Amino acid sequence: SVYIINKAGGLIYDEDFTFNKITEEHTWQEHPVPLVFTADTGKVLVKFGEFAGVKPGYSVIAVNRQSVNGTMGPGDKPIVDIINNPESYPLTLTFGKGKVVANEKLMLASMFHSLYAIASKISPVESSSGIKELQTDEFVLNCFQTITGVKFFCDS
Numbered sequence: 001s002v003y004i005i006n007k008a009g010g011l012i013y014d015e016d017f018t019f020n021k022i023t024e025e026h027t028w029q030e031h032p033v034p035l036v037f038t039a040d041t042g043k044v045l046v047k048f049g050e051f052a053g054v055k056p057g058y059s060v061i062a063v064n065r066q067s068v069n070g071t072m073g074p075g076d077k078p079i080v081d082i083i084n085n086p087e088s089y090p091l092t093l094t095f096g097k098g099k100v101v102a103n104e105k106l107m108l109a110s111m112f113h114s115l116y117a118i119a120s121k122i123s124p125v126e127s128s129s130g131i132k133e134l135q136t137d138e139f140v141l142n143c144f145q146t147i148t149g150v151k152f153f154c155d156s
Contacts, residue, residue: 007149009113
């Protein structure tokens with residue numbers, strides 16, 4: 001993904017080059033699933049718990065190998081209701097890292113701008129230019145700030 005942020009921290013442009021890759025598929029024979037779900041952002045996300053590679057932030061992308069539409073599963077039933085209904089078992093859930101929606105992109109851009117500014121201020125090096133690279137186990141975030149204060153950042 002590529003993001004361009006103006007000097008005030010507003011998102012000017014973004015492009016997402018990621019695809020919704022299937023990460024994990026699991027079948028549970030009986031109720032309950034050992035994960036906590038939330039349906040706050042127009043998709044069903046793992047809110048709490050880890051199970052065989054599925055972590056918080058992963059979204060449900062299929063129920064019983066049938067694609068989902070937002071928070072709705074097969075038969076236009078809410079996914080959370082399907083998961084919480086003991087009669088739905090055995091149940092196969094497919095998890096993936098879903099695409100970042102527009103509102104989340106705005107929040108990410110604003111947060112990164114704030115972190116960048118804080119890093120510039122608290123750096124022990126005088127005239128620090130802020131965050132240039134941020135590494136995690138899953139990705140590397142690179143940032144370049146122009147003379148005018150516009151920031152370009154991308155993940156890989």
